[in-house]
């Protein structure tokens with residue numbers, strides 16, 4: 001530490017440069033991870049909120065709620081500790097001022113996926129819905145009448161609930177009667193038994209259903225199969241992993257150049273009997289100091305930026321993930337220092353003496 | 356008991372018709388409290404001799420014994436420990452670390468060496484070398500003479516048994532060179548160390564107890580007249 005720190009103090013500029021680069025890389029990593037989490041939340045928030053074990057869909061639906069179609073009778077045959085039927089459709093909802101893509105969930109009020117309201121009331125009359133509070137920021141309020149793209153029916157927001165976005169759209173929770181009216185219009189009565197799936201909580205997934213036409217899809221699997229979800233994550237994670245490699249390479253090159261410049265100095269120290277271990281530790285310590293400072297500043301900058309971002313940017317910071325990424329960045333930087341350590345070990349003190 | 360002993364030490368570089376016998380078979384003894392000069396023209400083998408004594412270069416044959424330890428039987432790690440404990444190097448080019456102040460140069464040694472100088476001893480060292488006022492300066496802020504004195508302080512730090520100096524005065528003017536030799540002489544006598552100075556500057560031999568001549572790898576004791 002002694003050598004490492006004193007060198008940093010004396011040669012501030014060059015070490016500020018490398019710290020700056022590490023800071024930018026970690027800033028980018030943290031930001032991308034925030035974006036990844038934010039985008040994930042947009043897709044899965046409502047499903048996470050249910051806290052369900054699995055969802056039962058038709059086998060031919062390919063794990064898509066939208067493609068799955070069954071009846072309330074199918075739901076009767078499901079065996080689980082708790083069950084909740086769900087019907088789903090997408091629509092564009094407008095309050096005369098703003099228009100927004102929404103997902104409408106038709107549910108039963110007495111089942112466990114019924115949301116608790118954070119503002120307003122639960123639905124009681126036909127035509128009433130509980131809306132995702134994401135819509136508040138878009139300018140929607142309790143009492144708003146919503147025109148829908150697909151029907152003449154209008155819906156009324158009677159309350160808001162939190163954590164209610166599904167596949168990137170805010171959710172409107174309604175009673176099944178309301179849902180049928182909106183989805184089927186005149187033929188609501190004929191279709192009143194139609195639902196898309198059954199959400200369950202159970203300890204015994206295997207025996208949830210004996211119906212071969214139905215498939216039990218675990219919550220995580222269901223989420224992974226949401227349109228675009230996995231692709232999005234892969235893309236962002238790939239970028240993050242690539243940044244890890246980049247920072248390792250940057251640190252490796254930078255430290256290597258510094259080390260090569262100091263070969264004769266290291267040689268003199270080795271001639272004096274200062275051990276390879278001490279010199280190597282010094283380089284590692286130096287890298288650790290620089291990387292830690294860089295990552296810490298990057299982290300703070302990310303948080304500051306986060307507070308200034310408009311709510312439309314789907315960034316959400318997950319601290320455990322950021323902590324892991326921060327540690328990985330530091331470790332990766334230290335891995336980059338290994339080259340320099342190898343160089344130091346190979347220096348012949350005799351050459352430095354220049355006999 | 357001699358502090359330093361070379362038995363039938365020989366060093367050749369290269370093989371076949373390209374072989375250079377940089378140091379012919381040499382026996383050598385040095386006692387505590389001796390200031391020894393080795394003079395000879397460039398390429399005669401002085402540095403080869405000094406680096407072998409310092410344990411930086413292994414002889415082709417023969418053995419080097421420092422303070423009862425036979426260097427030839429040790430690996431680089433152990434030799435490095437002996438260098439740290441027993442030997443102080445003073446080099447032609449300053450051996451100072453550019454990003455440490457004079458004080459910190461010594462502090463570094465304090466960290467890597469066990470069994471260190473007391474504060475009073477350290478103060479005395481600063482005083483002996485006339486660098487008390489330079490301790491917060493970086494090498495780049497020192498003159499050539501000051502730099503060499505700081506380098507000597509480093510070599511003398513925590514009292515090694517042997518001080519090896521390769522052309523320590525090469526970059527200094529005459530007055531400074533005499534000053535440095537005076538210093539080395541005092542330290543050798545006061546601390547009862549052994550100092551070997553390699554030089555081609557014959558004016559400096561007056562300070563030394565023994566003078567050896569190196570010619571074509573052959574070391575011969577010169578009688579002082």
Ligand SMILES: Nc1ncnc2c1ncn2[C@@H]1O[C@H](COP(=O)(O)OP(=O)(O)O)[C@@H](O)[C@H]1O
Pocket residue numbers: 355368369375376377395396397398399400401402403404
């Ligand atoms: N590493 C080496 N490889 C080959 N020849 C060397 C090497 N080091 C020294 N020599 C040769 O050994 C001889 C003595 O060199 P050196 O001890 O450096 O002389 P001096 O220090 O007296 O000028 C010279 O001929 C030199 O070329």
Ligand SMILES: [Mg+2]
Pocket residue numbers: 355398401402
């Ligand atoms: Mg030489």
